[in-house]
Amino acid sequence: MKKRNFKLQSLTELGLVLGLLILLNLILTNYFFRIDLTSENRYSLSESSKKLATKVDDVLFVKVYLEGDFPAGFKRLRQSTKEMLDEFSAYTNGKMQYEFIDPFENADAKKANEILRELGEKGLQPTNVQIKKDDESTQKLIVPGAVFYYKGKEFPVNLLKAQFGQGPEEVINESIELMEYEIANVLRKCVETKVKQIAFIDDHGELGRWDVADASQELKEFYAVTRIPLALQTPQSLMKNDALIIAKPTIQYSEYEKFLLDQFVMHGGKILWLLESQIADMDSMGRNAMFMTGSYDLNVNDMLFKWGVRVNPNMVQDLQCNAIPILSTLRNGTPQQKLLPWMFFPVAAPSQQNPHIIVKGIDPVFFQFASSIDTTSNKDIKKTILLTSSPYSRTVGAPVKVDLNMARTQPDPTMFNTGNVPLAVLLEGKFVSLFQYRPGAKTDALPYKPFIENGKMIVVSDGDVIRNQRKESTGEIFPLGYDRYTNQQFGNKRFLLNCMDYLCDDSGIIEVRAKEIKLRLLDKGRLKTERLKWQLVNLFIPIAIMLIFGLVNKMIRKRKYTL
Secondary structure, X not given: OHHHHHHHHHHHHHHHHHHHHHHHHHHHHHOOOOOOOOOOOOOOOOHHHHHHXXXXXXXXEEEEOOOOOOOHHHHHHHHHHHHHHHHHHHHOOOOEEEEEOOOOOOOOHHHHHHHHXXXXXXXOOOEEEEEEEOOEEEEEEEOOEEEEEEOOEEEEEEOOOXXXXXXXXXXXXXXXXXXXXXXXXXXXXXXXXXXXEEEEEOOOOOOOOOOOHHHHHHHOOOOEEEEEOHHHOOHHHHOXXXXXXXXXXXXXXXXXXXXXXXXXXXXXXXXXXXXXXXXXXXXXXXXXOEEEOEEOOXXXXXXXXXXXXXXXXXXXXXXXXXXXXXXXXXXXXXEEEEEEEEEEEEEEOOOOOOOOOOOOOOOOEEOOOOOOEEEOOOOOEEEEEEEEOOOOXXXXXXXXXXXXXXXXXXXXXXXXXXXXXXXXXXXXXXXXXXOOOOHHXXXXXXXXXXXXXXXXXXXXXXXXXXXXXXXXXXXXXXXXXXXXXXXXXXXXXXXXXXXXXXXHOOOOHHHHHHOOOOOOOXXXXXXXXXXXXXXXXXXXHHHHHHHHHHHHHHHHHHHHHOO
């Protein structure tokens, strides 16, 4: 009788549990939520990414070229890509679909070259990986990227983000950290209909159209980009733009032009200032391979000083710098060049501790003849230093002697002790008009505003930071940040895009770059010495636990149900 009652009670409890689970499932069918227990929220999308995903109103198909036999790092990249696509797919209500393929499967050498060329034309970059099997090691060419197809358009994404001076594990980890940002960027291209307007000012001796060709092309992926003469603008026409880029002006601004810029800022416009205080260019090298710098008088110092910064009349010299080709010897009558470090070309890396999201994760940025930036005591404006020179740098007051022989001599490191000189500064907060107490300078064409509470702008002390190199003989334009002499790719392009995203993008997608995923690597030394120990622990400990649990459970049941 007791056994029959116990059996009935157990069946009743099982039925109630199943019934509650079914009822709970029916109730939660119309609700969607996920629980992420990782410390860095690895599997949680930011709010801006979720909003972009919910705007997808058609099938978004993704081809991911990460299928095949890969090393452990690329397997981790593949798994992370799949998990991220699953997460986005959940917020698109299943409209995002994907497949992983090996583009070179069953392809001979000729076919593989054709596929490689086709993917390269789409913008996907191949890479070589080393695959170890037993005692053999082979090289395999893969294309770690994806192509998104949406409403007849294609959007390629390189999933591997090779970083300057990083090891393989750090590169993979950096790529995983930036994956949500890259996918969200694609969604922004797919779903956003209203495009922000960015204008290059081009009537004050700024960099020419071909000098910023690559920068313009990259910005056109997300913004409408034009070039406008400031002198011909009215307050209304200037306000049609969301942001201005002032890239290396050399001609003085009039008071009216300053008023246009002032009121552009007061009415919510954003400005990226790329200013130089010294007249210095490698083309200025004459037969003596030496020149003295002059100073630009742009007539904007008072405006920038009121808004929190001052570009100083000096030049930064840095031992952490790029190299330039210099004639060294003649061989059989042919000039021979040698790459030597050029202290006037500092290479600025973001701070390793709490970098701002604009510069987080980017490669070092290549500067040419940059000046230092000072911040003022304006408490209404928050100043965030984005990039600085290395600890082994100094400033030299104008006029500065620039001599190629400096590259041929070994500098004294003890003289480069200023260190961490600001080269790029973000300004945010309450901006007050320079013309607040100048009633005669105001105009009725646009309602005058004396201040703005939440203004933004960025000041960089080098105009060439967004200048792409160009081969004069052929007109070939090199990618922004690429130095054709040293064959190095710097982070100038990503720096520019991040600056404009932070200034202009209302979706908040730039904040996704702040996500960090901790790199938890195995200790390779302990792995070699303790491998057998931990294999045995993982093999026998779970079995022992199950046996102990079974014995204890048997003893309890025997004592409880024995008559």
